[in-house]
Amino acid sequence: MRQKMRRFVRNSRALRKNKLRTAAVRIFEAGLKAVEPARAVAKRVRVTRTGVTIDDFEFLFGKSGRVFVVAVGKCAASAGRALEKVLGRSLTGGVVADIAEDASFRKLRYFKGTHPTPSAQNREASEAIITLLRNLTEEDAVLFVVSGGGSALLYNSDDISPEEEARMMQRLSREGATIVEMNTIRKHLSTCRGGNLAKYAYPARSAALIISDIPSNDIQFVASGPTVRDTTTVQEAAAILEKYRVLETCDVPHCRLLETPKEDKYFQNMRNILFLSHMEALQAMKEEAERLGLAADVCGACVVGESRTIGALMTEGLHKAAPHSALLYGGETTVVLRGEGKGGRNQEFVLSALPHLREGELIASVASDGWDNTPHAGALGDVLTRRRAEELGLNPHDFLERNDSFTFFEAVGDAVLTGRLGSNVADLFVALKE
Structure with missing residues (x-):
């Protein structure tokens, strides 16, 4: 019998609104466990x-x-x-x-x-x-x-x-x-x-x-x-x-x-x-994705550059991916501050990707230490996130220009919460396609 996994994502129940989101949470859980x-x-x-x-x-x-x-x-x-x-x-x-x-x-x-x-x-x-x-x-x-x-x-x-x-x-x-x-x-x-x-x-x-x-x-x-x-x-x-x-x-x-x-x-x-390193996390994430029936592709150090640029670029790769794909990355982006908002590079990355995501696609990113410059470890984004933002009258572009990703994901409810984890192996990125 498979041993029950420790839960790292504290708000996993709130995030798991569909099959793709559930898969993303489980994949992150496997990666974080591997680097304890x-x-x-x-x-x-x-x-x-x-x-x-x-x-x-x-x-x-x-x-x-x-x-x-x-x-x-x-x-x-x-x-x-x-x-x-x-x-x-x-x-x-x-x-x-x-x-x-x-x-x-x-x-x-x-x-x-x-x-x-x-x-x-x-x-x-x-x-x-x-x-x-x-x-x-x-x-x-x-x-x-x-x-x-x-x-x-x-x-x-x-x-x-x-x-x-x-x-x-x-x-x-x-x-x-x-x-x-x-x-x-x-x-x-x-x-x-x-x-x-x-x-x-x-x-x-x-x-x-x-x-x-x-x-x-x-x-x-x-x-x-x-x-x-x-x-x-x-x-x-x-x-x-x-x-x-x-x-x-x-x-x-x-x-x-x-x-x-x-x-x-x-x-x-x-x-x-x-x-x-993040490679142990990514290997565990790959194995979990495959257990979930997804074809997983890993790139260990592919994510470098400015968050708002890389987030949009990753969605292009996701559009081209075959159905039932999991693209798994490690890396660390940078944030050039233009505004006075509150956030972190993982949340800004997901916020920049959000306008480009299509139905049946998801992008998420977390800091492996559980602290993305804020109490949020990172964020998850998909069409549901965008719809919730529209209901609340929130424009993702405005928050991006203010570097205010924390406030955005706190409002829409799609921040990833883990607390400080006592681990630290760069950032982990997941892009999923139904």
């Missing part, structure tokens, strides 16, 4: 007599027998609890930095930080991590968990205040900068990013479980790559700041960019492992 950090750790990390195995990789503990965990990002609390359970008596201690409200540990020290804005709390967490790592020896071992959201949490700078960095990131976001561009700059602002945690941990044995929210899965940009050798330079970061006129518009007159560690020795004892 705690589930993945419990399934894939095993303690042995001499260390741990992570899938087929054997991570040996040092002679001292001391084993530490350092976890940062939106997946840190979930993965940290799971590692604490798996490691049991083998675990010596460690630090966890996340934004979760209800995190408690037996051996790990927890810091609740802020995101997306850095803060004094984040600096306190970063300094605790640095202190721990600097006291390790070649006989010690440390397991890292690195996940999206870690960039803000790993704030540690004597030159840029939390408020100044926040203004810089807000400017980049408003102008539609990509996550790679933003994290290139972040690497050169903090002494915890861009390979610096690997430097502090050296010469201890180190392994990092990386949970990627980067569509390309280039791990050096996940949480600004704290355990990965950085290939970007100060000059590249400066060019991006100039491209978006960040310093002059954000009133940050003194911005000293820091070069990241490049020396081989700091990374010789570090093993970085791509542990989870």
Whole structure:
């Protein structure tokens, strides 16, 4: 008998008004389940007599027998609890930095930080991590968990205040900068990013479980790559700041960019492992779609660009698809702010697609962390959505121009609600055709 699935979509009953909507909810549920950090750790990390195995990789503990965990990002609390359970008596201690409200540990020290804005709390967490790592020896071992959201949490700078960095990131976001561009700059602002945690941990044995929210899965940009050798330079970061006129518009007159560690020795004892990404979610979504009788097509990193453009383009592909099709995508769009509304890139994506959808077609998008810049995880759109908007006298184009997708989907009742999920693997997109 098939095990009953945990419900991630809190308002699934309200959304499931027909067969196509029910299919969309079930497909998202399968994808979100597949990228639960705690589930993945419990399934894939095993303690042995001499260390741990992570899938087929054997991570040996040092002679001292001391084993530490350092976890940062939106997946840190979930993965940290799971590692604490798996490691049991083998675990010596460690630090966890996340934004979760209800995190408690037996051996790990927890810091609740802020995101997306850095803060004094984040600096306190970063300094605790640095202190721990600097006291390790070649006989010690440390397991890292690195996940999206870690960039803000790993704030540690004597030159840029939390408020100044926040203004810089807000400017980049408003102008539609990509996550790679933003994290290139972040690497050169903090002494915890861009390979610096690997430097502090050296010469201890180190392994990092990386949970990627980067569509390309280039791990050096996940949480600004704290355990990965950085290939970007100060000059590249400066060019991006100039491209978006960040310093002059954000009133940050003194911005000293820091070069990241490049020396081989700091990374010789570090093993970085791509542990989870949107690809696991998409594979599970594909399997669920096929169980529902749909022909599923997956494209892992196809969705890039501005939300309002990509949403319209996806409907063109849906029009051409055969009946009973499920087009499944991973990626991350950008939003160029033109108005003063409230919303997120997933909701704006669906809002831009809405006018182009035909009878028997559906498009939906969710943030895998459950938070699309608002309490909505994302949204679902179809002809029923459009009809409801017409009944309420709402013009989707007007809301799109104001960047007010949150208000629109709250009014029509087609927002997807999950709450914060403790996972984070980029955005997930579903396009269905009867």
